[in-house]
Amino acid sequence: MSVRIDARGLRRSLAELDFLDDTSDERFERLAALLGQSPGVDRVELESHAVGATARHFDWTFEPSPQPRSAELYLVRSDGSEELLAAGDGALEGLIGSLRSTDPGGEVFEVVDVGAGTHAGDYQRVRKFGERVVFAWGHRPRAVVHEALAVRGAAGLLLGPRPETAELSAPRDALFAAQLGAPSTFGGKRPFAFQLGPRSAERLRAALASEETTRVRACVGVQMPPRELPLLSACMAGSDLAGEELLLACDLSRPQSALGIAALLEVMRAIGRAVVAGESPPPRRTLRFVITSGLPATVAWLASDKAPRPIAALQLSIAQTRRQPRLLVQDAPPSAPTFLPDLVERLVAEQAPPQACLRVPYRAGSSVLPFVDPSVAVPAVLLAAPGSARPGERRSNVPLQLAVTLAHGVARCAETLASLGERDLPRLLAASELAAASRIAARARRLGETLHEREMSSADAAAALADVEEDLHRALDDEARVLDSVARYLGAGARAAVPIADATGELRQLARAAVRALHAQILAPFEGENVTARARPVTPLERRASLLRVRRTFVGPPPLHSLARELDDDGRAWLLHHADALQAQPAAELLLGFVRADEPRSFYEVARDLEHAHGPVDLKLLWRYLELLERAGLVELAEEQSLGTPQEIG
Structure with a gap:
């Protein structure tokens, strides 16, 4: 690895940021000067974004508040x-x-x-x-x-x-x-x-x-906050794929901001020094380093026409926690399977013990990283460390070596993601295929453990045969989409470099073998009986759900507390009564299933996807939740006969 970051450099960068305790906007001008002095930086831009009105960007909503x-x-x-x-x-x-x-x-x-x-x-x-x-x-x-x-x-x-x-x-x-x-x-x-x-x-x-x-x-x-908030960005232009941007970001909103920005400076300087010294080739993709004053400025920037749409993003952020220090890697949303979180987790784990890395599941409306459309999976890396700063300070007692680990992992990720080319496709494809095979095998093992605990009649066994086959086929579809994202990330020519179908075919063989093994386990108690796969009868509720078309009329899933404002007393009472049940259901993720307005999808189809990703769902409860969203003007519901029956969808 050509990029090197040590505690001495991070301590030096931290000493240069003493002015961050000042709350005036002059600190951004001084930050711009520091970024401009970094080797390899082509341009530095300091802009302001109006935040006088409510701004929305996918899962994130901002209203000016004191x-x-x-x-x-x-x-x-x-x-x-x-x-x-x-x-x-x-x-x-x-x-x-x-x-x-x-x-x-x-x-x-x-x-x-x-x-x-x-x-x-x-x-x-x-x-x-x-x-x-x-x-x-x-x-x-x-x-x-x-x-x-x-x-x-x-x-x-x-x-x-x-x-x-x-x-x-x-x-x-x-x-x-x-x-x-x-x-x-x-x-x-x-x-x-x-x-x-x-x-x-x-x-x-x-x-x-x-x-x-x-x-x-x-x-x-x-x-009240100022009507306009500053945002600072510095770019290292890519060589042959300069139009594709990789975003590295941090903000000044946390007590540990100085340490996060020092890590960002060290990452930028380390990559720039390696390129200038000839120790590392120039990145193929443009690297954009962004410092904002906090989430309001970030959302206002993303809601504007000036914001780029990066193909990947990393956030250097340090969050407080009462528990052991961990490097957090955010997972992809269920609607966008991708290899990037797997790759980021592996690269970060090279710099830290495996137990120090934690995969954080994506939660709509509360995701760690607000920078990109949730339909495009974007990895985020954070350091969650115990301790807090004294009031008014922008420092913390986070151990410096942990911040070095964070910066080292992010630098490794940035260097790799910015320089990946078609020559890397076989290696990435093999690693992604191995991870996909591991996930399918783990899913089959969990299914087997569940079946072992159940006592089934022949009718239950027939339904279990069908459920197992459908479950693993859905898992196979998701993993095939993950493999396809490798080629999509690397560009149009990558698909021709290595046939994705070969890797997908090997996964299909693995899934078939797992299905055969599970079928044998299910049929073992019924030797001599003729038990064939037969889907369980469709309930009236499922039949109606298969005909229900849902169209979103807003950007991003709303949190429950903002939904309550739009409801009458009966609606609020129902929401409060079922708050715990909704908390246990993927209610926010439900709306991500309808993110593609040009593809009509039934409520039943999306609910089955959620069941596959999150476990059993309460169809009746989520239907009632959708009706509340309709009364609040957030979705439109319509029953259409053309969407197909549950059997056809399955």
């Missing part, structure tokens, strides 16, 4: 004394967000404990909250924000970890974005929300248990 300037939360004791519970803003402790400023001396609020805060029964003691704030422990924080603030109208939310674990409930909660949500979510209300650490939450919980009335004093200062 930005925190200061935040403090105090527990007010019965004797008048006060104890600091939280200060500053951060993903793990501090202000999550606020839509208003309090009086200069702060405002006092009564606290109501609602337990988990995700069920209607949690709120039976208090119907109207008025100027009271809600204390809930951190299970499914977005659902608590929706119910306590958007629906119940509480003045604020204090979110703590689970009392029995003193931990947030899941990795997705530990990486919960430090933002309250779009202002339109809360109507005319202007709430605030704090994330409490384990110790602060325990002190508040003890006060609620011992005192008749518990109060807190909140001191919050916010300001």
